[in-house]
Amino acid sequence: MTMDKVIKIMAGSFILISVALAVWVSKWWLIWTALVGVNLIQSAFTGWCPASGIFAKLGIQGTCSIKK
Numbered sequence: 278m279t280m281d282k283v284i285k286i287m288a289g290s291f292i293l294i295s296v297a298l299a300v301w302v303s304k305w306w307l308i309w310t311a312l313v314g315v316n317l318i319q320s321a322f323t324g325w326c327p328a329s330g331i332f333a334k335l336g337i338q339g340t341c342s343i344k345k
Contacts, residue, residue: 284328
């Protein structure tokens with residue numbers, strides 16, 4: 278699996294988890310959703326994503342449109 282796909286899976290999972298926590302626990306969990314969205318926007322402009330460095334250290338390789 279490429280790093281691009283892993284990062285998209287991670288971001289989507291974080292959003293779904295935070296929305297579920299906001300519904301069943303506290304609306305404050307929506308801050309997590311907002312932070313994921315901000316990170317996606319900043320990575321689109323800067324080409325840098327913190328998750329890509331972490332996944333690279335874990336051995337996930339392949340093409341990634343985001344710079345490590």
